[in-house]
Amino acid sequence: xxxxxRRSAGTAPxxxxxxxxxxxxxxxxxxxxxxxxxxxxxxxxxxxVAATALALPAQLGHTLDLVLVGxxxxxxxxxxxxxxxxxxxxxEALITHTGGTTTARSTAWxxxxxxxxxxxxxPHRAADRFAPGDLVTRLTGNAAEAGTAPGAAAGGVAxxxxxxxxxxxxxxxxxxxxxxxxxxxxxxxxxxxxFTRDSSAAVRRYQHAQAELAARLVEAxxxxxxxxxxxxxxxxxxxILAPLPQLGVHGRQMWRVYGNAVAGSAFxxxxxxxxxxxxxxxxxxxxxxxxxxxxxxxxxxxxxAGLGGVTGQLNTLVRGRSAARRLGELLALPxxxxxxxxxxxxxxxxxxxxxxxxxxxxxxxxxDVDLVVPGGTTMAVVxxxxxxxxxxxxxxGRLVEPDAGCVLLDGVPLETVDPRRLxxxxxxxxxxxxxxxxxxxxxxxxxxxxxxxxxxVAAAARAADADAFIRLLPHGYRTPPDRAPLSGGEHQRxxxxxxxxxxxxxxxxxxxxxxxxxxxxxxxxxALLHGVRPGTRLLITHRVAxxxxxxxxxxxxxxxxxxxxxxxxxxxDAAYRAVFxxxxxxxxxxxxxxxxx
Numbered sequence: 001x002x003x004x005x006r007r008s009a010g011t012a013p014x015x016x017x018x019x020x021x022x023x024x025x026x027x028x029x030x031x032x033x034x035x036x037x038x039x040x041x042x043x044x045x046x047x048x049v050a051a052t053a054l055a056l057p058a059q060l061g062h063t064l065d066l067v068l069v070g071x072x073x074x075x076x077x078x079x080x081x082x083x084x085x086x087x088x089x090x091x092e093a094l095i096t097h098t099g100g101t102t103t104a105r106s107t108a109w110x111x112x113x114x115x116x117x118x119x120x121x122x123p124h125r126a127a128d129r130f131a132p133g134d135l136v137t138r139l140t141g142n143a144a145e146a147g148t149a150p151g152a153a154a155g156g157v158a159x160x161x162x163x164x165x166x167x168x169x170x171x172x173x174x175x176x177x178x179x180x181x182x183x184x185x186x187x188x189x190x191x192x193x194x195f196t197r198d199s200s201a202a203v204r205r206y207q208h209a210q211a212e213l214a215a216r217l218v219e220a221x222x223x224x225x226x227x228x229x230x231x232x233x234x235x236x237x238x239x240i241l242a243p244l245p246q247l248g249v250h251g252r253q254m255w256r257v258y259g260n261a262v263a264g265s266a267f268x269x270x271x272x273x274x275x276x277x278x279x280x281x282x283x284x285x286x287x288x289x290x291x292x293x294x295x296x297x298x299x300x301x302x303x304x305a306g307l308g309g310v311t312g313q314l315n316t317l318v319r320g321r322s323a324a325r326r327l328g329e330l331l332a333l334p335x336x337x338x339x340x341x342x343x344x345x346x347x348x349x350x351x352x353x354x355x356x357x358x359x360x361x362x363x364x365x366x367x368d369v370d371l372v373v374p375g376g377t378t379m380a381v382v383x384x385x386x387x388x389x390x391x392x393x394x395x396x397g398r399l400v401e402p403d404a405g406c407v408l409l410d411g412v413p414l415e416t417v418d419p420r421r422l423x424x425x426x427x428x429x430x431x432x433x434x435x436x437x438x439x440x441x442x443x444x445x446x447x448x449x450x451x452x453x454x455x456x457v458a459a460a461a462r463a464a465d466a467d468a469f470i471r472l473l474p475h476g477y478r479t480p481p482d483r484a485p486l487s488g489g490e491h492q493r494x495x496x497x498x499x500x501x502x503x504x505x506x507x508x509x510x511x512x513x514x515x516x517x518x519x520x521x522x523x524x525x526x527a528l529l530h531g532v533r534p535g536t537r538l539l540i541t542h543r544v545a546x547x548x549x550x551x552x553x554x555x556x557x558x559x560x561x562x563x564x565x566x567x568x569x570x571x572x573d574a575a576y577r578a579v580f581x582x583x584x585x586x587x588x589x590x591x592x593x594x595x596x597x
Contacts, residue, residue, distance in 0.1 A: 022328075023325075023328030023329065023331055023332040024321065024324050024325040024328040025328075026328065026331070027110070027146060027324040027325075027327050027328045027331065028146070028149050028320070028321065028324050030109075030110075030113070031106040031109065031110055031146065031147060031149055031150055031324075032149070032150050032153065034105070034106060034109040035102045035105050035106045035109070035150045038098055038101060038102030038105060038150065038151075039102060039150040039151075039153070039154055041098050041102075042095060042098050042099055042102060042150070042151060042154030042155070043154045043157050045091050045094050045095045045098065045154075046095065046154050046155060046157040046158035046161075047157065047158070047161070048087075048091050049088060049091045049092060049095065049158050049162075050157070050158045050161045050162045050165060052084055052087050052088045052091065053088060053158075053162055053166075053303060054162065054165045054166060054169055054300075054303070055084055056081070056084045056085060056088065056299075057169070057295070057296040057299035057300055057303075058169065058173075058296050059077070059080060059081050059084055060081050060292070060295060060296065060299070061290075061291075061292030061293055061294075061295045061296030061297075061299075062077060062292055062296075063077040063078055063080075063081050063292070064291060064292040064295055065290050065291065065292035065293075068291060068292075095154075095155070099151040099154070099155065100151075102150050102151050102154075103147050103148050103150070103151045104147070105147075106146075106147035106148075106149070106150050106151075107143055107144050107146075107147030107148075108147075109147075110143040110146055110147055110327060111139055111140070111143045113331070114138065114139045114143060114327055114330055114331065115139060117330065117331050117333075117335060118135065118139070118330065120335040120336060121333055121334075121335055121336065129333065130330065131211075131215035131218070131219070132215065132218045132219070132222075133211070133213075133214035133215030133216065133217055133218035133219065134211040134212075134214065134215045135330070136214060136218065137207075137210060137211040137214045137215075137326075138211070138326050138327055138329075138330055139330075141210070141323075142207065142323040142324075142326045142327055143323070143327060144323075145319050145320050145322075145323035146320050146321075146323040146324040146327055147320075148316050148319070148320050149316075149317065149320035149321070149324065151316075152313055152316035152317045152320060153317070155313050155316075156313040156314075156317065159313045162303055163303060163304045163305070164304075165303075166300040166301075166302075166303035166304035167181065167182075167300075167304040169296075169300045170276075170297055170300040170301060170304060173293055173296055173297045173300065174280070174283060174288070174289060174293065174297055176279060176283060177276050177279055177280055177283070177297050177301070180272075180275050180276055180279050181272055181275075181276055181301055181304060181305070184268065184271070184272045184275070184305075187268055194260075194261070198257040199254065199257045199258065199261075199314070199315060199318045200318050200321075200322065202250055202253045202254040202257055203254055203318055203319050203322045204322045204325075205246075205250040205253075206247065206250035206251055206253075206254050207322055207323065207326060209243045209246045209247040209250055210247060211326075212243040213240070213241075213243045213244065213247060216239060216240045216242070216243070217240055220236050220239075220240055258315055268305065269302065269305040272301060272304075272305045273298065273301050273302050273305065276297060276298060276301035277294075277298050277301075280294045280297050280298065281294070336398070336401055336415075336419075337415055338415070338418070338419045339415060339416035339417055339418065340416075340418050341412055341416045341417055341418065342417075342418065342421060343409060343410055343412055343417060343421060343422075343425055343505075344410045344411070344412070347375070347409070347410030347411075347505060348374075348375025348376050348410065348505070348535075348536070349375045349376065349409070349410065349425075349504075349505030349506045349535045349536035350372070350373065350374055350375040350408075350409070350410050350411070350536070351371075351372070351373040351396055351407070351408070351409055351506060351536055351538065352371070352372050352373075352407070352408040352409075352411075353369050353370060353371040353372075353392075353395065353396070353405065353406075353407050354370060354405050354406050354407075354408070355368050355369070355370060355404065355405035355406075356368070356369040356370075356371075356392075356395055356402045356404070356405035356406070356407060357369070357402060357403050357404040357405055358388075358391055358395060358400060358402050358403055359403045360391075364559055365388050365391050365559050366388045366391055366392060366395065366402070366559045366560075367558075367559045367560050368405070368560070369392065369405070369559075369560065369561055370561065371392075371554055371561055371564065373536055373538060373552075374536075375410070375505075375535075375536055376534060376535065376536060377536055377537070377551045377552060378528065378529075378536075378537040378539065378549070378550045378551045378552075379536075379537065379538055379539070379550055379551065379552045379553065379554055379564075380539045380540075380541050380546055380547040380549075380550035380552070380553045380554070380567070381393065381538065381539065381540050381541070381553075381554045381556060382541060382542070382547050382553055382554070382555055382556070382579055382580075383555060383556035383557055383579060384557065384579055387556040387557055387558065387559065388556050388558075388559040389510075389511075389540045389556050390510050390511070390540060392540075392554075392556065393428075393508050393510040393538060393540050394510075395407055396426075396506070396508055396538055397414075397422075397426040397428060397506065397508055398414040398415070398422065398426075399428070401415070409422075409425070409426070409505070409506060410505070420448050423447070423448045424447075424448060424449070424502070424504055425504035425505050425506060426504055426505075426506045426507075426508065427499045427500075427502045427503050427504055427506070427507045427508065428499060428507075428508050428509075428510065429492075429495045429496045429498070429499035429507075429508070429509045429510070429512035430495060430510050430511075430512055431492070431510060431511040431512060431514055431515075432491075433491065433492065433494065433495025433498065433512075435481040435491075435494060435495075437481065438480060439475075439477060439478045439479060439480060439481075440470055440473075440476075440477050440478075440479050440480075440481055440484060440494060441454065441457050441477035441478060443481050443494060443498065444457045444460055444461060444477075444494060444497045444498045444501055445457045445498075445501055446498055447498075447501070447502045452501045452502070454477075456501050457477065457497075457501055458477070459500075459501075460497040460498070460500035460501035460532075461477075461493075461494075461497040463496075463497070463500045463524075463527035463532055464493045464494070464496035464497035464500055464524060464527065465493055465520050465523045465524060465527075466490065466493040466494055466496070466497050469490055469493075481494075487515075488515040489515040489516050489517065489520065491515070492512060492513065492514070492515045492516060493516070493520070493524075495512060496509070496512055496513070496524060499512070500527070500532045503532045503533045503535060504533070504535060505535045505536060506535060506536045506537075506538065507528075507532070507535055507536070507537050507538070508537075508538045508540075509537070509538070509539045509540065509541075510540045511540050511541065511542065512540075513525075513541070513543070513546065514541075514542065514543075518545070521543070521545070521546070522545070525545075525546065525549050537550075542580070543580075544567075544580045544581075547567045547580075548567045548568075550567065551566070552564055552565065552566060553565065553566065553567045553570055555570060555576055555579070563576075
């Protein structure tokens, strides 16, 4: 199995889609809306915690003054202080529980949304833009970090309101102490601003390097046999781990920024608290403050300088926003437009491509293709490698959206057809089919309406010449696909059986018989004519025999339809013969074998 084509996993700034800021905001707002109940509960709890935290110092100071003078109300004040302290502890526990639940729900929603959007795209759109490993990173790690945003936003309420409320309470307790504290606010603001700016850049670079590493690993896993056969294990090992030093640099930078902010707060907070305590002691000595008021003022100064809590919330928000940006880039890719029109109930499966053009890497891969496949006709599509055959097959069933032109099935443009109806009426078999389901039977019956009937599955397997070897397996049709010792040709026959089980008015075989021996390929060809629901067939092939059995052949060259005619007529052209027999332009025309009834 060849290694996947290498592509950059990250998204360089120049390659980002326009409006990525709007996409980031949409991701975060969507997560907030989905977790609205949990977010509101977190906000209310955060407000309650802030209120409790602000009330507790004043109550403790008042209680201390009552105890010192031996006032009768002291026991009641002590009980109220204990109640406030207990409430604060319980609310913090509730925030922890609700925050974890909200984060889990947000993460699950973001992953579902990202996956649903990814599957709604034409297959090439995401594949051209993002490497598989990068997509996995966006839908797993990045979704988890973005899912923390609702909880971090709610926690930020308490992290911001508590210092502001504490500063106000400090001013009410003693304006002179508040003035001392305010003198240190520029340093606090500078620390917060520096942390937010530097942390955002470091987190973005770290996530980019993380995605690059994941992309290279997935590529290597996909091409493991090629790597082993080529003896390039050490080379691939170095290539996969090449982003690791940069990942370490960015990771250390990210934590260095966070550590500097925490270290700055560890220096500044005690400094401000000590300054307030010193001035408060002087005020106490002159009788301007009571002992309880000094205790409350000291506590308020500590709360007001709570940079550590703000920094932690900012760190979570910064990471969540950067992750949401990466998710937003995926969600910004436009999904295929869908319609709701039905196909004619008695349509013969007439396929028509009108001036179809498809652009790849800035150049046309299909150019102004005009092609008509009459209903009930079997048409082979042949051409040299890279001519555009598989792309034409993908366009025929709307797996790829043309950049210009349109495709019609029984006179109805594909973009206006109900997508579920389209998938029922257009079946595909591929050269390398992916098998989904817990058993081979489920893999064959895989389709838009759930598993097919067991009798239909068995009939499709017989038509694909797969029933015999499936029944030889220990568990027959109940054998898990990953435990079935299938050859390449047998794997293809399972894919063909799946297409036959869901055969509609149009069946597209994209080089789906390339791994079959001549006898098996002949049997499958016969089944196409007599063992499967009648309809239109579009066969992408490199085989002379397959082209000879078809009613018509579309000859593709350089992204254009060079000719459409029966195989025997085209065989008179030396250039057509060279498609099958390079270097032998004078090869005699073969007979056009027809599958036996």
